[in-house]
Amino acid sequence: MSNALKTTRLGKRYGHTWALQDCSLALPAGRVAALVGPNGAGKTTLLQLSVGLLEPTAGEVQVFGVSPLRQPKEALPRLGFVAQDTPLYKSFSVAELLTLGRKLNPGFDDALARARIKMLGIPLERRAGKLSGGQQAQVALVLALAKRPDLLLLDEPLSSLDPLARREFLRTLMDAVAESGLTVLLSSHIIGDLERVCDYLIILSASYVQLAGDMQEIQRTHKRLIGPRQDEAAVASVHTVIEARHTDRQTTLLVRTNGPLFAPSWEVQDVSLEDMVLAYLSQQTRDRVPAQPSAREQNGREVLK
């Protein structure tokens, strides 16, 4: 299957700080991918690089095989983007925002946009600045969807929404995915909502990709092992230990299995997405200890292969 988005050793530096570093990943077309990571992990940078708003400092990014920055005429019509806090022209009415979409995009689906706005019960003549935060996010999403993109990039679209608005936003998104089969990359730090809608997961932390892959595959291969207190070396020789916790009597491991798990002395449990993501993010912090400086990078590369 072809890739909607492909980055090769992509990096972005601001002054002396790398916002994103050595990021190589491929997002197959047709996927709904979650991009998770703490604030400042480089999520926004990765998304803005992907849509050509930023210029890479290192490496390259391609959407459907073209560079969004160097070939914007080819790339832009295929991309939909909803920026963080869903900026809109506040003095424009909803109808005027749709006109904007129509005038600036040859493939704009005005009928679709109007139908969705009507379904959401948002008055066309109301100014964007007078809409609730949830409605503004919905209008921004509708604008991006009516562009009929092949790849939709959403930057923290849920963060400012209440749970109800969040659910409605995701419903609009999933309806569109079901209808057109577009590829979605959605950044968020609200992990719970993503489990239901995403089938691909990318974990970004401290400017590095920690993990990227099929959601089911990831959930299948990540297990929690609980057993009497012992050293994790035996498990670590075959599998990758993401997190190890020891109490006086008990050891709990979070592992990525590299093959069949034969562990008679362990109780094996499934891991929730949230726990797994948190384990990866805390592992990153631990890896900063100078004793094992390269472990993080090795991990990242291994996963990507």
Place this chain on the structure above:
Amino acid sequence: MIWLTWRQHRLEGLMTLGVLAVIGVFLLLTGRAMATSFQQLGLSHCLGQTTPPGSPCPDLIMAFGTQYGLLQIFDILLIFLPLLLGALVGAPLIAREVEQHTHLLVWTQSITRLRWLSVKLALVLVAGLLASGALLAVLIWWYSPWAQLDGSFGTNAYDTSGPVWVAETLLSLALGVLAGTLTRRVGPAIFLTIVLVVAIRVPVASLWRPNFEAPITQTTPIGQVNTTQSTVSTQDWIVSQGYIDAQGNKHDGLVGCTSNQTSVHCFQANGALALFVSYQPADRFWTFQWIETGIYVGFSVLALFAAFWLVRRLN
């Protein structure tokens, strides 16, 4: 894109039209009054180089000046109009988009960033130039009585009497746009626009303009002051005048003269050998206008290029 530019700037456009309409009505009313007085006083007969003794002309010109002198101050105020346009329309053009993050919305539609900027700039600049051109036509007519008496050279009316006026509008808008891309915030952009406009216009007008062409200097030895006819007309622009001392140095003016001294005594007290006057003759007016227009257009093009380059690289 044309629609979007219109939609975003229509309020500014209508406000500009409103301001122009108010100024236009004021100019039409006062202009008609001035033209009528000019005719009734018969000032057209007073435009010659010399006035014979006993001519009523000095009194008539004085009367006209007393009545309408205040209007010349209005002309000074007009000089700020291009600056205002640059600060209120040019500076926010890009700065407001970045400040409100709407550039993220508009730059991810199907048109490229460069096309977005090209169309937006072209429309706003053309509208600004048309507006300033229209106002210029009215201003030239309005000022014509004064222009016939004093000329427009070397006065505040210089800026409002030719293509320089339109070029100043272009320059202010271009510098405003550049300031906006540099600061990315509206407030600082407005401030920087004013700084940039002043930094370019003041040196050009006060240091460069008097030397676009070498001024003509007329030197009169002290002994011939009362018999020599001045070649300087009221329409000319006197750049500098004073006296020349025994060493050949030029001095701006006489010092320490008292009213009970004769002028010859005063000259001698200052060590003056001759009087000089340096001036730009009135027939150079249009040459100077076009040179200065060229300078401002040049700066505008540079500023716009810089703005394009910055927008292309703007993160």
